[in-house]
Amino acid sequence: MIRFENVGLRYGTGPEVLRDISFTLPPGSFHFMTGASGAGKSSLLKLMYLALRPSRGLVTLFGKDMARVKRADLPALRRQIGVVFQDFALLDHLSALDNVALPLRMGGARESDVVEHCTEILRWVGLGNHLNSLPSTLSGGQQQRVAIARAVINRPRLLLADEPTGNVDDGIGMRLLYLFEELHKLGTTVVIASHNEALIRRFEHPRLMLENGRLHVLPAHASRWA
């Protein structure tokens, strides 16, 4: 699914924020990504969802070497990746339903299907009463769930989440992680960046641990006690 080989990343002429990153995520796997603030979690996720290109090294996604992929082929690849952004990145002028509908409309889905599927998924995340609500009228937790619904509406092959439990209490955080678990059981490859150790320890999943720009992959059993 994802393979990084000796990947390095630097912004402009600054120092490398990620160094010699190598790992492989098999299809259908579930990983947590941990590390202190500034360790490079968001940068690594950005490389995964193709917002950045590495300064060096090889990134392979869905079996394709990203250095060789044409620019015109990137949108189709990106539509196979669902991303839950740290700041939710909801469009303020669009309703919850229209925000969730974005990936479907970009993919050219029929409008009747768009409305039906978005209504269904918003009900699934407990926002059936907020289809027409603007993000500014929703609480942080509700916005988070809209962002998650938008990330998964397209049934992505890869789901990346950047601190998805950062703005919610532990109860909602647990509920969100169970939601990711359900998607994982349906075959989606999941990577969740989080520093909420208490929540992470409740799940037996391997961990990508970033420390000073370097990555350590911890297996599930070790991850629990990391």
Next chain:
Amino acid sequence: MALPPLTRRNSDLPLAKDPTSRFLMGLTALMVYLAALALAGALLVSDMTRRWDSGLAGGLTVQIMPLPDSAQAAPLEERTEAALTVLRATPGIATASVLSSGDVGRLLEPWLGKEAADPLLPMPRLIDVMTNGPVDTAALSARLTSAAPGATLDDHAVWLADLRRFAGAMHLAALGIVALIGGAGVMAVVFAVRSGLAIHRHVVELLHLMGATDRYVARQFESHVIGLTLRGGMTGLLLAAGTLGGIGHAAAGLHASLLPDLATSPWWAVAALAAVPLAACLLAALTARWTVLRTLESMP
């Protein structure tokens, strides 16, 4: 209880609230107004030239000047008869009729005033000739001069050539004005679209990351620009129609028969004017698409 889903879809980019929107609509109205007036001017000149051209085509005028006694020429009436004889014997001449003194006086009245009718004033005789086939005007002119000294043949070629040259220059000027207006319109759209891209850069980047193609983003701008330019264009066209109507009304008051009547313009002239806002809209849409696609090329 769940609310019914939205039935009206908003644009992914909140372009309608941009400050450039009103600017672009107003500018389009102004440009379409000016372009429509320039085009109307060119069409009127075209129509005027066509009418004068068709009125003079197939017509010749023979002028027989009064000569001083020292020239020892035959009297004016005799020379006129001789010229008529030559004309009637020439193949390709359908009719040749002498204008009465009264008609000649009326033709000269704008320059000479009421004195043009004074019988003591030496007036030329004019023969109005209609042709129904090709006529060798050089040979005819030579025969007329020989038969009736003081006779000159005018086939209006010089005057018509001047008229056509004037019409051509007017067309070129109108085309130049329309091209300049189009160029200004393209620059305004480029500016508005670039502003929109800058203002909504974070949204465009987000759509991009979610898998939106460049064409998908460009379509959002296209739709927005089409809506604005269509509204602005129709406003400009209505204003131009009002202005042309006012000019037509004023021209009718002058009883200037040489000026064309706007109310009786052919359908294609009306269609050409009505197409101005549509052309502006099309140009704006293409410009918006080109600008967005070019700008997004720099995104990874």
